Every structure is written in structure tokens, then in C-alpha cells.
Amino acid sequence: xxxxxxxxxxxxxxxxxxxxxxxxxxxxxxxxxxxxxxxxxxxxxxxxxxxxxxxxxxxxxxxxxxxxxxxxxxxxxxxxxxxxxxxxxxxxxxxxxxxxxxxxxxxxxxxxxxxxxxxxxxxxxxxxxxxxxxxxxxxxxxxxxxxxxxxxxxxxxxxxxxxxxxxxxxxx
Amino acid sequence: xxxxxxxxxxxxxxxxxxxxxxxxxxxxxxxxxxxxxxxxxxxxxxxxxxxxxxxxxxxxxxxxxxxxxxxxxxxxxxxxxxxxxxxxxxxxxxxxxxxxxxxxxxxxxxxxxxxxxxxxxxxxxxxxxxxxxxxxxxxxxxxxxxxxxxxxxxxxxxxxxxxxxxxxxxxxxxxxxxxxxxxxxxxxxxxxxxxxxxxxxxxxxxxxxxxxxxxxxxxxxxxxxxxxxxxxxxxxxxxxxxxxxxxxxxxxxxxxxxxxxxxxxxxxxxxxxxxxxxxxxxxxxxxxxxxxxxxxxxxxxxxxxxxxxxxxxxxxxxxxxxxxxxxxxxxxxxxxxxxxxxxxxxxxxxxxxxxxxxxxxxxxxxxxxxxxxxxxxxxxxxxxxxxxxxxxxxxxxxxxxxxxxxxxxxxxxxx
Numbered sequence: 001x002x003x004x005x006x007x008x009x010x011x012x013x014x015x016x017x018x019x020x021x022x023x024x025x026x027x028x029x030x031x032x033x034x035x036x037x038x039x040x041x042x043x044x045x046x047x048x049x050x051x052x053x054x055x056x057x058x059x060x061x062x063x064x065x066x067x068x069x070x071x072x073x074x075x076x077x078x079x080x081x082x083x084x085x086x087x088x089x090x091x092x093x094x095x096x097x098x099x100x101x102x103x104x105x106x107x108x109x110x111x112x113x114x115x116x117x118x119x120x121x122x123x124x125x126x127x128x129x130x131x132x133x134x135x136x137x138x139x140x141x142x143x144x145x146x147x148x149x150x151x152x153x154x155x156x157x158x159x160x161x162x163x164x165x166x167x168x169x170x171x172x
Numbered sequence: 173x174x175x176x177x178x179x180x181x182x183x184x185x186x187x188x189x190x191x192x193x194x195x196x197x198x199x200x201x202x203x204x205x206x207x208x209x210x211x212x213x214x215x216x217x218x219x220x221x222x223x224x225x226x227x228x229x230x231x232x233x234x235x236x237x238x239x240x241x242x243x244x245x246x247x248x249x250x251x252x253x254x255x256x257x258x259x260x261x262x263x264x265x266x267x268x269x270x271x272x273x274x275x276x277x278x279x280x281x282x283x284x285x286x287x288x289x290x291x292x293x294x295x296x297x298x299x300x301x302x303x304x305x306x307x308x309x310x311x312x313x314x315x316x317x318x319x320x321x322x323x324x325x326x327x328x329x330x331x332x333x334x335x336x337x338x339x340x341x342x343x344x345x346x347x348x349x350x351x352x353x354x355x356x357x358x359x360x361x362x363x364x365x366x367x368x369x370x371x372x373x374x375x376x377x378x379x380x381x382x383x384x385x386x387x388x389x390x391x392x393x394x395x396x397x398x399x400x401x402x403x404x405x406x407x408x409x410x411x412x413x414x415x416x417x418x419x420x421x422x423x424x425x426x427x428x429x430x431x432x433x434x435x436x437x438x439x440x441x442x443x444x445x446x447x448x449x450x451x452x453x454x455x456x457x458x459x460x461x462x463x464x465x466x467x468x469x470x471x472x473x474x475x476x477x478x479x480x481x482x483x484x485x486x487x488x489x490x491x492x493x494x495x496x497x498x499x500x501x502x503x504x505x506x507x508x509x510x511x512x513x514x515x516x517x518x519x520x521x522x523x524x525x526x527x528x529x530x531x532x533x534x535x536x537x538x539x540x541x542x543x544x545x546x547x548x549x550x551x552x553x554x555x556x557x558x559x560x561x562x563x564x565x566x567x568x569x570x571x572x573x574x575x576x577x578x579x580x581x582x583x584x585x586x587x
Contacts, residue, residue: 018355018444022552027531030207031243032214047559068356068388072552073531074291076211076307097360097390098291102307150192151321161309162215165316 003159004109008088008128010060012120015048017066021099023047024070025078034084041081050122061085062128064120065092070099079106089128091116091135091145104152105161111135113145174423176327178362178393181302184415185285187319194321199228199314200301200415201280203288205270206233210247211308212289213254216315223258224318230262230279231255232270237526240534268499268525271295271467275378276501278408282396282416285322287314292467292549294385298377299404300396300416302362305385325390327362329424334433335371339583341477342376343469343547343567346383347438348430351448359388364422366395374403375473382468383549386445437582440565443553451570452582461544462487462575463556464568465496465523466530469547472502474568478520479511481572481583487519488578494536496523520575532556538563545574 026047029040045051063069063082069092070078079102082090089109093116103110109130119137120126127136134142148156158164175182185197209231223229233251236244248265255263264273271292280286282300287293289311296303306320314320332345350357363384365377372380377394384392394400396416404412439454441447464470464478475497487493495515497503503525506512512522523529529536530548538544538557544564546556551563566574569583576586 020550020552022531022550022555026554027533032210032247033243047554068359071356071386071388072291072550074208074289074305074307076208076309079307080211094356094359096356096388098305098307101310105307105309149194149323151194152192154191161313162219165219165313168317 002157003107004130004153004156006129006131008062008130010062010088010126012064012122012124012126013050013061014117014120014122015063015065018068018071019048019065020072021070021075021078022072025075025081027073027075030075030077037077037081038084040077041085061087062126063087063090064116065090066117067093069095071096074098076102079103079108083108093117104155107156107160109148109156111145113143116143119143174327174425175324176329176362176364176424177395177418177422178302178327178364178391179324180418180422181283181285182322182324191321193323195324196319197285197322199287199318199320200284201286202229202311202314203270203274203286203290203293204229204231204311205235205290206248206251207235208289208308208311209251209254212312213250215309215312219316221316223260223315226259227261229260229315230264230274230277231260232273233265234269235527235531235533237266266524266526268501269467269470269527271382272471272498272502275299276499281404281412281414282400283414287311287320291385292382294389294392295378295382295467297381297391297393298374300394300400302391302393304391325360325362326425327364327422328358329427330363330365331368331427331429332365332372332432333368333429334431335369336432337435339569339587340435340437341567341569342372342379344435344438345376345430345432346380347440347448347565348435350383350387350446351438353387353446355386355444355446356388357446358384361389363389363392364395365392367397367399370397370399373473374399375471378471379468383445386549437567437570437584439570439580440551442551442562442564445550445565451566451580454580455582457580458543459491459545459574459579460542461492461494461536461538462571463494463529463536463544463546463548464571465494465498465528466548467498468549469568470496470498470502472505474547475502475506475511477568478572479514481569481576481586482514482518482520485518485576487575491575491578493520493575494523494529495520496528497525499525529556545571545580547571
């Protein structure tokens with residue numbers, strides 16, 4: 001059984017290059033309280049010049065970013081805030097290493113797609129086909145993303161690293 | 173592909189299981205600190221799991237140290253209860269910053285695989301181990317299983333040649349490297365350093381390995397040499413065995429040489445550790461606060477440099493100088509050597525050994541529009557306080573000279 005959907009439909013939320021976790025989710029919002037963690041992303045978005053607080057209530061958000069997305073601190077609250085706010089996938093030119101792992105570990109597909117930030121505008125509808133490896137934009141243009149490593153895919157199929165660990169312990 | 177010594181360390185720790193490009197490897201040691209440890213406790217409880225090896229874990233309380241809010245006090249309480257419940261053998265509360273404590277204790281050395289729930293875990297690579305940071309969920313997996321999944325990286329060989337000129341330090345080497353590569357210039361790479369003349373002291377090596385992550389590197393590693401073995405002998409005594417047994421040349425995909433004799437004091441401009449220029453190009457920028465501390469800039473050699481500049485001087489009017497020794501052990505040594513007295517006499521404020529201002533946690537948060545020069549590792553927007561504040565990164569020599577002048581200045585001009 002896989003928890004990875006064949007397709008993800010959402011609205012693009014566009015960010016730039018080298019977005020670090022300190023700005024995405026300021027450290028003063030580090031908390032074990034989910035409400036506070038969500039607020040942190042809202043504050044981060046404001047600092048990044050995006051006032052997308054209305055979008056935060058809905059589901060089906062897809063972040064589109066440039067190079068080295070999620071660099072800096074390993075504080076997983078940044079990735080948790082994305083999950084809590086309904087981010088379904090992130091498509092970027094490249095990801096910072098720890099952030100990439102943490103996304104997969106929390107069940108959010110990190111997809112690497114060259115030049116994607118030149119193709120997508122903020123608020124565009126996007127359709128991601130995980131099964132066929134492409135992102136379809138509002139005007140039906142398609143961009144292929146790099147195939148996920150089988151290990152990362154397996155973690156995502158389980159719904160994250162903790163369910164992966166449970167299956168590993170059960171010998172599945 | 174040249175996987176370097178780092179790749180070889182990963183392969184030697186592989187347990188035979190492979191998925192895609194990832195190998196399942198056994199882990200030798202794990203580092204956790206209060207906030208990132210707190211994040212995994214709920215899941216650990218839900219898994220009804222216990223820690224695989226209580227002796228191979230170090231938990232520190234260094235971020236909320238001591239806590240400044242009720243929520244943080246409860247986080248520290250939860251972490252300490254976990255330590256007690258699991259009988260974790262190594263726990264350090266308020267004794268210093270995790271990355272310094274990890275290398276002070278008798279735990280890690282050449283050839284080991286070391287993970288930490290903090291990006292600056294790369295620091296320990298100065299001892300010749302593969303040390304890298306991960307998020308809390310990854311670390312939870314390791315705490316339960318004693319394993320992790322790693323993909324051997326492309327390795328870059330960095331040869332450090334020539335003699336370091338006076339008033340140029342490890343921090344300047346780190347900034348030079350980052351300036352050349354750019355933010356993300358070392359993404360996923362292993363950086364392996366060869367100190368060709370064996371002149372770079374261990375404290376500077378920690379600083380360099382600490383900051384490789386600002387270029388996106390997975391890890392930094394100093395090839396073990398006489399300086400490494402002498403540090404380990406002093407720390408652990410004679411006869412300590414490490415898994416290091418490399419012979420012959422490691423293979424590399426790329427090589428960089430830095431001739432240290434041409435290096436000048438460096439400065440990273442807001443808001444990126446990779447926006448690097450020579451300090452003298454930015455001479456005269458007014459500074460409100462100078463911070464000397466953190467896991468990259470609060471070691472004994474940093475305090476020594478600070479005291480060297482401050483001796484007989486006064487911090488300029490209108491400047492706040494904050495100094496935080498990276499550990500209690502360093503703090504004590506700095507007292508014995510007179511550095512702390514010199515800093516106090518000059519008008520500096522000495523904070524307890526903790527992360528404090530570096531991550532905008534407590535003690536020394538910046539107000540709107542304030543400008544700070546810091547020896548820490550990150551100057552991202554808003555990291556040290558108000559989003560409109562500006563942070564410059566430089567060596568402790570540059571920082572202390574700037575505190576005396578009240579504006580950014582090349583330390584060679586003050587001496």
C-alpha cells in the first residue's frame with residue numbers, strides 16, 4: 001500500500017533562491033504548540049514579502065522555489081509548519097540537504113525541477129503527477145522533475161520516516 | 173565519482189542494506205540539544221521505543237540555557253525527564269554549546285560516523301570523523317535503531333597551503349571558502365581539508381568545519397594529522413583506539429587550494445554568510461553591538477584574540493560588547509589566563525556559555541535597524557532579532573577591533 005498519491009493538485013506559492021529556515025520560520029516561533037508553529041510560517045511569509053495568510057487555511061498548496069531551498073538551521077518546526085498549513089509538495093531547483101531529508105521524513109514530496117521558478121507564477125494552479133514525473137501548469141505546459149531516489153520514494157510511500165521505521169521493525 | 177575519506181567512512185559503516193543511492197549505516201555517536209530533542213519526544217513515546225545505546229548519546233541543554241520563558245522551562249524539563257527515564261549516560265545542562273561539548277568529551281574521533289540534531293554538527297569533522305546534522309525525525313530513527321541512511325557524497329579536496337599571516341584566523345579561512353563558493357556552492361558535497369603545513373590549530377579547524385554547512389556541504393573533515401592526534405591524546409590519554417585506518421590517497425571529484433599567505437581579514441555582509449568581502453572594503457560602518465561567541469566563534473583562541481585586542485583599551489561609547497565563552501571549561505580557562513578580566517575592564521559583558529544571541533534566543537537580541545558585528549555563523553535576516561536589523565560576520569580580532577572603534581575596522585589598523 002502506498003500513501004503517495006498519484007497526483008497532487010494545488011495552488012503555487014512562489015519563493016526565491018536560498019530561502020533559509022530562519023526567515024521561513026523565525027526561531028522565536030519555535031514551539032511544541034501547533035498553533036504557534038503555524039503562526040511562525042505566516043510571519044515568515046510576511047518577511048519574505050508574501051501575504052498569503054488567506055491561503056494558509058486551505059489545502060493543496062505547492063511551494064515553487066529556486067536554488068538551495070530550506071538552507072540553514074535543522075529545526076524541524078519549519079517543515080512541520082508547512083505540513084500543518086497544508087503544503088502538499090515542494091518543487092525547487094535544488095534543496096538544502098537537511099531540509100530535503102526532513103520534508104521526505106514528514107511525508108512532503110521534495111521534487112527537483114530545473115528552471116521551474118521561471119515557469120510558474122504565484123497563485124498558478126499546478127498539477128503534479130508523481131506517477132509520471134511531471135508538473136503540469138495552468139496552461140497545460142509540462143515540466144519533468146528529476147526522479148525521486150527509490151529510498152526517498154519508499155519513505156514517502158510509507159507516509160514519512162516514522163511509519164517507515166514501523167514497517168522496518170515489523171519486517172515488512 | 174570521488175567519494176573521499178567521507179565516502180569511505182560511510183561504506184565501512186554500511187550494514188549491507190541498500191535502497192536506491194542510500195546505504196544503511198551504523199552510527200557511532202549521536203548529539204541532541206534541548207529544542208531539537210524536545211521535538212522528537214512525542215513520537216518516541218508513541219513508538220513505545222527506547223534509546224538503542226545510552227552510552228552513545230550526548231544530550232545538552234544549551235539553547236534555552238537557562239530558559240527565559242515558561243514554555244522553554246517546560247521544554248527543558250521534558251528533555252531532562254527523558255534523559256533520566258532513558259538513563260542517558262551523557263547529559264550536560266548549561267555547561268556550554270553542544271558542538272563544543274561534543275569535542276571536549278571522550279566520545280568522537282577519526283573514522284567515526286557522528287550525527288547531531290543540529291546543522292552545525294559538521295564542527296566535529298575537524299577530528300577526522302564524518303559528522304553531519306539532521307532533523308529531529310531522522311535523529312529519532314537513529315536513537316531507536318542505531319542506524320541511519322546515507323548517500324556517499326561527491327568529495328572536494330581542499331588543500332590549505334602557505335602560512336597564515338598575523339591577525340588572520342580560521343574564521344577568515346571559512347569566510348574565504350564560502351565567498352568563493354557562494355551560498356549553496358557546496359550543496360551535498362563533502363569538504364575534506366588537508367593542512368599541508370600542519371599549522372592550523374584545532375580551534376580554528378572547528379570553526380572551519382562548523383561553517384562548511386553555510387555553503388550547503390554535508391560535512392567537513394580534516395585529514396587527521398599530528399595536530400589531531402595530539403588533541404586526542406591530551407583529551408583522552410594514551411592508548412585510545414579509533415576506527416581510523418586509511419592508507420593511500422582518497423579519490424576526489426574536485427580540488428581547491430587556498431594559499432593562506434594571501435588571506436586578509438574577511439567580512440560577510442547581511443544577509444548571507446557567503447556575501448564575503450575584505451574587512452577594509454567596508455571600513456567605517458557604524459556598529460551598535462558586537463557579539464563574540466557561538467559554536468564557531470567562542471573558543472579559547474577566540475577569547476585570546478579578543479583579550480589581545482582589548483588589553484588596555486575601552487569599548488567605544490554607544491557600543492555593547494557581548495562575549496559568551498563556548499563552554500564552561502573554556503570560560504574557566506579564560507578566567508585563569510586573565511582574558512575575562514581584560515574583557516570586563518574594557519567594558520564588555522560576559523554571558524554564560526550558551527547559544528544566546530546567535531540564534532536570537534535570548535540575551536542580546538537586536539532592535540529595529542540596529543547593526544551588529546558577530547563572530548557567529550549566520551547573518552540571515554531576522555536571525556538575531558528585528559527583521560530590519562543587520563548582521564555582519566567576522567573573526568574575533570575584527571570583532572574586538574570594531575568594538576573599540578565603534579565602526580567596522582580591519583584589526584591590523586588598530587594594532
